Amino acid sequence: MAIREIVVFPDDRLRGKCTEVTEFNDELKTLVEDMFETMYDDNGIGLAAPQVAVKKRLVVMDVPKDDSDVQGLNKLVLINPKIINKEGSCESEEGCLSVPEYRATVDRFEKVSIQYFDENGVEHTLDADGLLAICIQHELDHLDGKLFIDYLSPLKQSMLLKKYKKLKPKN
Ligand code: NI
Numbered sequence: 001m002a003i004r005e006i007v008v009f010p011d012d013r014l015r016g017k018c019t020e021v022t023e024f025n026d027e028l029k030t031l032v033e034d035m036f037e038t039m040y041d042d043n044g045i046g047l048a049a050p051q052v053a054v055k056k057r058l059v060v061m062d063v064p065k066d067d068s069d070v071q072g073l074n075k076l077v078l079i080n081p082k083i084i085n086k087e088g089s090c091e092s093e094e095g096c097l098s099v100p101e102y103r104a105t106v107d108r109f110e111k112v113s114i115q116y117f118d119e120n121g122v123e124h125t126l127d128a129d130g131l132l133a134i135c136i137q138h139e140l141d142h143l144d145g146k147l148f149i150d151y152l153s154p155l156k157q158s159m160l161l162k163k164y165k166k167l168k169p170k171n
Pocket residue numbers: 095096097098138139142
């Protein structure tokens with residue numbers, strides 16, 4: 001297992017659509033393990049493959065159901081996930097490991113149902129609400145090159161772009 005480098009906004013590798021996973025092999029399992037380790041190292045509850053510079057439709061999550069849940073209890077691996085149903089709306093305050101030290105409130109669906117494969121290639125469906133539903137929507141957006149800050153006003157977005165360009169100059 002290894003901690004991988006997290007790609008930080010405004011890096012282009014966070015943009016564009018990721019491709020479907022077609023092979024459920026050892027390389028995929030290593031990537032999944034590395035992603036969990038990288039996510040836990042940064043105290044995240046979700047991480048999408050493009051955030052470690054892999055343009056594949058793969059997400060790892062560990063969303064606590066309540067305060068007593070310990071790390072590792074709610075591990076989820078979502079491969080080629082698809083939202084098959086969405087209901088209601090809510091506001092959620094979000095952050096992202098690829099946009100460090102920034103939080104903002106965005107609109108999300110309140111409940112989502114998804115279809116996905118696990119790392120062994122077994123298909124599942126999941127009905128989610130609360131924080132899990134929000135995390136799913138946030139992470140699935142990453143697979144299409146979308147960040148939560150894309151939902152903000154153009155003014156806020158241009159301010160963030162300036163700020164993050166200064167923090168991490170592109171070479
Ligand atoms: Ni994110």
